[in-house]
Amino acid sequence: MAEPIIEARGLYKHYPLTRGIVIRKQVGAVKAVDGVDLDLFPGETLGIVGESGCGKSTLARLLVSLERPTRGEIRYKGEDITRLSGRALNAVRRNIQMVFQDPYTSLNPRMTVGDIIGEPYEIHPEVAPKGSRRQKVQELLDVVGLNPEYINRYPHQFSGGQRQRIGIARGLALRPEVIVADEPVSALDVSVQAQVVNLMEKLQDEFALSYVFIAHDLSIVRHISDRVGVMYLGRIVETGKDAEIYDHPTHPYTQALLSAVPVPDPDAREHRERIILTGDVPSPTDIPSGCRFRTRCWKARERCALEVPELAVPAVFRLTDGPAKHDSACHFAEEKHVVPGEGELGGPGQGTAQPAS
Template identity: 65%
Template sequence: MAEPIIEVEDLVKHYPVTQGLLFKRELGRVKAVDGVNLHLDRGETLGVVGESGCGKSTLARLLLAAERPTSGTVRFEGRDIFALPRRELRALRRRIQMVLQDPYSSLNPRMTVGDIVGEPFAIHPEVAPKGQRRARVQELLELVGLDPDHVNRYPHQFSGGQRQRVGIARALALRPDVVVCDEPVSALDVSVQAQVMNLLEELQDELGLAYVFIAHDLAAVRHVSDRVAVMYLGKIVEMGDETRIYEHPTHPYTQALLSAVPVPDPERAGLDEQVVLEGEPPSPLDPPSGCRFRTRCWKAQDVCAAEEPALEAREGSSHPSACHFAAERAPGPVPDPWRPVQ
């Protein structure tokens, strides 16, 4: 098998919580990402799903080397990106780009769309000489379905979906191999979400891109992902290909998430058992001992508090799950809002 383009091993990111202005005293650490292992193959889409605050966006920043980890490694084509000299890391960043969540705040309102999409060329002038930049920007706008003659317009002159297309064009300017999409459609209307999701799929087929697609919308993740990683309180609790995760979830948290997805078919509404979680997620400043999900889990027993379950495939399970009592449970069909109900 070919070597994965990105490999993450024992990745940890803790943020210190301090008190005092002059003599800062550390009160504790927020465990945003706490021992994540995963890989991304060329040309595939890895979906990362979980509740707000589970560490998804922190993981995205670590993959981009926008932050340094407390410990652990991120290898790009076998090289640890945090051990690279600054010049090599700068060159590597050309190959890993990001599409941000909110198209209304991620674009500078004082810059034209042409300047926004062309800004990466100013940072990496070797990609496009000055005389070729306008033509290259127009090609990128056309690639994402926008009028190339609108290079002199400002972001406020575009709709939300069009602004997100501008953000995608900017991410593609340096011809990356990997694009990290941090909730790229959560701020858009459902009909516009479908257009942007379909565009991302078309670009992947055309350019051979690999995506890390981060979202809390389970239906959106299923629509684009080849494999799915479910995060809870800084850890991956279940991982597998899209079909196994959505049709045969084994971790109680995944089962609860899937049971809460609205079913658009009125003939099926209310037929599938719904799992209702009680309470709020624990604080990442002081997560529970053992299994972090045990305080909300209906399967929890004494062993769950004493021993942290490893992310591995257990008897009766077809894919890795971090649960002592992992067992497959069919949640019923998870709807895809971009495909008609059969």
């Protein structure tokens, strides 16, 4: 297997909470990312899913060095980039670009499309000499499916889907190897989402890109991803190949997420199981001891409050030749099968989830 192009090990990002005006005193911290390990391999798409506030966007900003981790390291081709600065950091950023979530706020309304897409060349002039920049920008517009003659237009003259294409073109300007896409289709209409996702797949083949694709929509993540990581309250709780995660989820949180996916077939919808989690997500300033999902989990036992479950192959699969060999951070991980041919993402026998006592 090829070496990872990006490795994150023991990644933490805590934002301090302070009190006082003259003398500031730290009284706690928001634990946005709290011990994440992940690998991204050349040419693959790693999907990251989880509910709002679980730390997905913070993780994205860490991977592109827009934020410095509290501790831990991020390696790009074996080099720790968390300690780089100045020109050394700029050289790495050229190869790791980002597509932002909101195409309406991520583009400067006072700049033309040509200036927006061409701005990376001001920071990295070696990529495109001044005399060739206009042509390169027009080529990028054509690559993402926009008319090159739109180069002098402003963002407000484009639809949401077109603006996201402009954001993608800006991310491609420096010919990066990795693109971190932070919910790139969540602000778009459903029909436009499909167009943007298909464009990203086409560009991945054309430019040999590796993606970290963050999204709420589980069906989109399954469509585009090779592997999937499920985040909950700052940590990845289950990870594996897309088919294994979707067809054989083992972590209770993953099972609950997948049970919420809409099923278009009315007959299948009537017979599917729906796992309803009670209670709210704990505050990231006061994370529960042991397993952070235990306050909402119907499997929680005393052990869950005392021991932090490690992300590893569940014991049930180490003893069998079952199909699912992915990692799960649960003391009582148990496979949940999809009924073949029914299109369900849940399964029989679970019942309604109850909070831990």
